[in-house]
Amino acid sequence: MNESLQQNYRGILEGLGENPNREGLVDTPKRAAKAMRYLCSGYDLSLNDVVNGALFSATTDEMVIVRDIELYSLCEHHLLPFIGKAHIAYIPNGNVLGLSKVARIVDMFARRLQIQENLTQQVAEAIREVTDAQGVGVVIEAQHMCMMMRGVQKQNSLMQTSVMLGSFRDSASTRQEFLGLIRRS
Numbered sequence: 001m002n003e004s005l006q007q008n009y010r011g012i013l014e015g016l017g018e019n020p021n022r023e024g025l026v027d028t029p030k031r032a033a034k035a036m037r038y039l040c041s042g043y044d045l046s047l048n049d050v051v052n053g054a055l056f057s058a059t060t061d062e063m064v065i066v067r068d069i070e071l072y073s074l075c076e077h078h079l080l081p082f083i084g085k086a087h088i089a090y091i092p093n094g095n096v097l098g099l100s101k102v103a104r105i106v107d108m109f110a111r112r113l114q115i116q117e118n119l120t121q122q123v124a125e126a127i128r129e130v131t132d133a134q135g136v137g138v139v140i141e142a143q144h145m146c147m148m149m150r151g152v153q154k155q156n157s158l159m160q161t162s163v164m165l166g167s168f169r170d171s172a173s174t175r176q177e178f179l180g181l182i183r184r185s
Helices: 003-015 028-039 047-051 099-110 116-131 172-182
Strands: 055-057 064-075 081-091 095-097 135-144 159-166
Touching (some): 003 028, 047 099, 064 099, 081 116, 116 135, 116 159
Antiparallel strands (some): 081 135
């Protein structure tokens, strides 16, 4: 465990006017440091580590969609969570990606200090890089604690971001098919 990270959390507690030696807080710097290392564990991974060879030959050139991939991340502006779902589609170009790897790619980028706009772009580019897909579409919808717990305190706000690459950008019908299939019923 990173001792300096623990000391920094101890300093935060002191900065808030708390006594880090109080019974309920004695182990908080250690627990908080461990939690933060876990929440930011995406820095320790590479795309190659995550995919781990799970790319398979396929003759299909029809859209592959993985919908409702749960995600959480920490906003880089306030270090508060944003929580939501990713919807990812791609049109194979001779290869398909192992199903769990799609979710693992989302996790790798989400477990870094982030903004949702960049997260969406990073996931789309990674899927395209790994699969060499004809097109990739990614939509992420999330609720941001920095907007719900502080500032404007809007409890029901939902942010949606999308990135369309290749045939998803070039073809309105491909894009509409994807968006129609992820639309809630």
